[in-house]
Amino acid sequence: MTEDAVRAFIGLGSNLGDRLANLKEAVLRLSKTDGVSVTRVSRVYETSPVGPPQPDFLNAVAEVRTVLSPRDLLAASLRIEEEMGRVRHERWGPRVIDLDLLNYGRMEIDERGLTVPHPRMHERAFVLVPLLELEPDPLLPADHPVTSLPLGPSAPAAVRPFAPPIEVP
Ligand code: ATP
Ligand code: CA
Numbered sequence: 001m002t003e004d005a006v007r008a009f010i011g012l013g014s015n016l017g018d019r020l021a022n023l024k025e026a027v028l029r030l031s032k033t034d035g036v037s038v039t040r041v042s043r044v045y046e047t048s049p050v051g052p053p054q055p056d057f058l059n060a061v062a063e064v065r066t067v068l069s070p071r072d073l074l075a076a077s078l079r080i081e082e083e084m085g086r087v088r089h090e091r092w093g094p095r096v097i098d099l100d101l102l103n104y105g106r107m108e109i110d111e112r113g114l115t116v117p118h119p120r121m122h123e124r125a126f127v128l129v130p131l132l133e134l135e136p137d138p139l140l141p142a143d144h145p146v147t148s149l150p151l152g153p154s155a156p157a158a159v160r161p162f163a164p165p166i167e168v169p
C-alpha cells in the first residue's frame, strides 16, 4: 500500500445465517480486495434491530487503508455483499451482510448513491460504539457534535459485547 492510502471505516452488520462467520468472511474479502488493506477491526457487538421485526444483529467496524476512490471502495463493498448472497427486500430488513462506508479520510461527499460520512451513523449506537473503539473523534455528518450522540444510559442494553475483535486476516 502506498503512502497515498486513505484511512476509511466500514461498518459491518449481519442478522441472517452464521452471523459471526459472515462478518469474518466480509473482513477477509475486504482484505483480499486489490487496493484495500484491513488494518484493525473492532469488537463484535450484538444489537437489537431497527426497522421491521427481525433477528438481532452482530455489528462491527473495520478500519482499512485504501488507494481506491470512495466510489470504488463503495463498489467493492457492494460487490462483496452480492457475492455473499445478499438479497434486498424491504428497507432495513434482515440481511446476510451489510457493508456501509462510514468515513473516508475526513472527506465529505454527497453524490447520488454515495454520502459520506454515512448520513445516519450519528443516530446509531450500533455503529458508534464499535467505531469509537477505533477512532475517538470520528467525522460525523455536518452539524452533529460528538456530544449529541445516542450513547446515554439506554445504549449499553441495545449494544452488547458479543465477541473479541475479529483478527486482521
Ligand atoms: P442505511 O444506509 O440506512 O444503513 P441500508 O444499509 O439497509 O440502510 P442499503 O440497501 O445497504 O441500505 O444501501 C442502499 C444504497 O445506499 C446503496 O446502494 C448505496 O448506493 C447507497 N449509499 C449511499 N451512501 C452510502 C454509504 N456511505 N455507504 C453505503 N451505501 C451508501
Ligand atoms: Ca446499513
Ligand code: CA
Binding pocket: 098, 099, 100
Ligand atoms: Ca448498506
